Amino acid sequence: MSALLSVEGLRVHFPVGRGGLFARQRMLKAVDGIDLTLAAGEALALVGESGCGKTTLGRAVAGLMPASAGTIRFRGADITAAAARRRSDARRTIQTVFQDPFSSLDPRMLISAIIVEPLTIHGIGSAAERAARARALIEQVGLPQAALNRYPHEFSGGQRQRIAIARALSADPILIVADEPLSALDVSIQSQILNLLRDLQQARQLAYLFISHDLAVVNHLADRVAVMYLGRLVELAPRDALYRTPSHPYTKALLDSIPRIGRGRRAAAAVMSAPRKRMVPALEAAPGNDPARAGQVAACHFKE
Ligand SMILES: Nc1ncnc2c1ncn2[C@@H]1O[C@H](COP(=O)(O)OP(=O)(O)OP(=O)(O)O)[C@@H](O)[C@H]1O
Ligand SMILES: [Mg+2]
Numbered sequence: 001m002s003a004l005l006s007v008e009g010l011r012v013h014f015p016v017g018r019g020g021l022f023a024r025q026r027m028l029k030a031v032d033g034i035d036l037t038l039a040a041g042e043a044l045a046l047v048g049e050s051g052c053g054k055t056t057l058g059r060a061v062a063g064l065m066p067a068s069a070g071t072i073r074f075r076g077a078d079i080t081a082a083a084a085r086r087r088s089d090a091r092r093t094i095q096t097v098f099q100d101p102f103s104s105l106d107p108r109m110l111i112s113a114i115i116v117e118p119l120t121i122h123g124i125g126s127a128a129e130r131a132a133r134a135r136a137l138i139e140q141v142g143l144p145q146a147a148l149n150r151y152p153h154e155f156s157g158g159q160r161q162r163i164a165i166a167r168a169l170s171a172d173p174i175l176i177v178a179d180e181p182l183s184a185l186d187v188s189i190q191s192q193i194l195n196l197l198r199d200l201q202q203a204r205q206l207a208y209l210f211i212s213h214d215l216a217v218v219n220h221l222a223d224r225v226a227v228m229y230l231g232r233l234v235e236l237a238p239r240d241a242l243y244r245t246p247s248h249p250y251t252k253a254l255l256d257s258i259p260r261i262g263r264g265r266r267a268a269a270a271v272m273s274a275p276r277k278r279m280v281p282a283l284e285a286a287p288g289n290d291p292a293r294a295g296q297v298a299a300c301h302f303k304e
Contacts, residue, residue: 002076003037004207005061005175010034010070012056030056032231034070040174043201043208045222045239047215047254053231054211055179061209062096062177074175092122095168099180101160105152111138111163112148118171137166141196158189165196175207182217194220215254219243227251 012031030053038044046054059065061072063085072080074094079085095118098104105114113120115137116130125133138147141162152160161181168176178197182190198221200206212218218225218239225242227235227250235248246252 003073004040004042004075005036005038005209006071006073007034007036007061008071008073010057010060010072011068012053012060012065013068029231031060034228034231034233036226036233036236038175038207038209041201041205041207042223043210043221045208045210045212045218045225046228047212047218047225048228050213052228054228057228058096058177058179058209058211062094063091064096092118092124092171093173094175094177095171095173097161097164097168097176097178097181100184101157101164102152102184104164105160105167107152109151110148111150111152111155114152114163115148115166116170117167122171124171133170134166137169138163140169140200141166142192156189157185158193161185161189161193162196165193165200169200169204173206175209177209177211179211180213181210183213190217197221215243227254 010031011029011033013027013029016026016028032053034057036044046057048054056065060067063079063082066082067080070080071078074088074090077084077088077090079088079090085091109117112131112134115134116125119125119130119133124130134148135145138145143159143162143166147155147159147163152163155163161184165181181197182193185193194217197208197210201208201221208221210218210221222239224236224238226233227242227248229250235242235246235251237247242251243255246255
């Protein structure tokens with residue numbers, strides 16, 4: 001069976017600082033040679049500490065950021081270049097949910113219009129069909145019909161994230177790139193949204209590239225887990241295998257930093273309710289992991 005998504009040798013590099021007449025332009029290697037595949041209906045979690053390149057990878061997969069090198073294939077078609085993506089159905093069938101439900105919804109649009117925006121953009125369906133779709137989706141994400149005639153500012157963070165999820169679903173995606181979709185939410189709301197994402201995945205055979213800081217959250221959702229460190233994957237394994245027998249020292253360090261993982265739902269929920277903190281303080285503090293200092297560490301591949 002061919003993969004739904006296949007990423008090979010993906011690199012996304014950003015110029016940093018000033019390149020001078022004699023100095024070569026320094027590059028920050030945010031994503032630096034990633035290979036991964038995702039099967040239809042599979043939830044792949046991408047974990048790793050702040051700044052390791054998760055968002056950049058997710059945005060490249062979603063077509064929101066150009067690749068510097070490598071290929072992204074979706075259902076067998078090469079969609080790495082923006083033009084190829086425009087020709088492909090990937091533009092519609094790969095959707096995104098972002099961390100911040102406050103800035104991701106246009107404040108001037110009614111919820112009914114927000115939800116069907118992907119359909120409007122792609123000219124799919126009549127106005128009546130789109131309205132019917134919005135009514136069905138708002139229900140699927142657990143909000144009342146009356147919500148359709150309101151504006152984003154009238155909703156809480158959790159409700160807005162439900163609306164963002166409804167919008168992502170409207171064009172019948174087969175892959176959703178979800179970048180920290182729970183991190184900005186109240187702890188009490190996080191598990192509700194997590195359950196919603198899991199239910200939707202099962203009901204619709206959705207694949208997720210699910211980016212998260214939180215291994216407790218990942219434990220609830222992921223089929224496989226990819227561990228990213230400084231632009232590269234250090235480990236990619238089925239969830240249970242990774243939690244039980246992590247093979248890379250960095251993965252071990254991540255798991256050790258939340259020792260209650262693996263001791264049941266309540267323990268995991270306790271981890272979720274702890275204030276968000278850096279997972280691996282020692283590694284966080286390591287030189288070379290600070291993008292502002294990229295280039296200062298000779299042995300680090302972050303440096304060009
Ligand atoms: N547009 C950009 N221009 C220059 N550098 C960038 C750009 N976007 C990201 N970076 C840098 O690339 C690196 C990876 O950033 P990215 O946002 O992908 O990390 P992340 O793993 O998502 O972090 P976090 O967990 O904090 O969201 C960082 O050093 C960041 O500063
Ligand atoms: Mg990020």
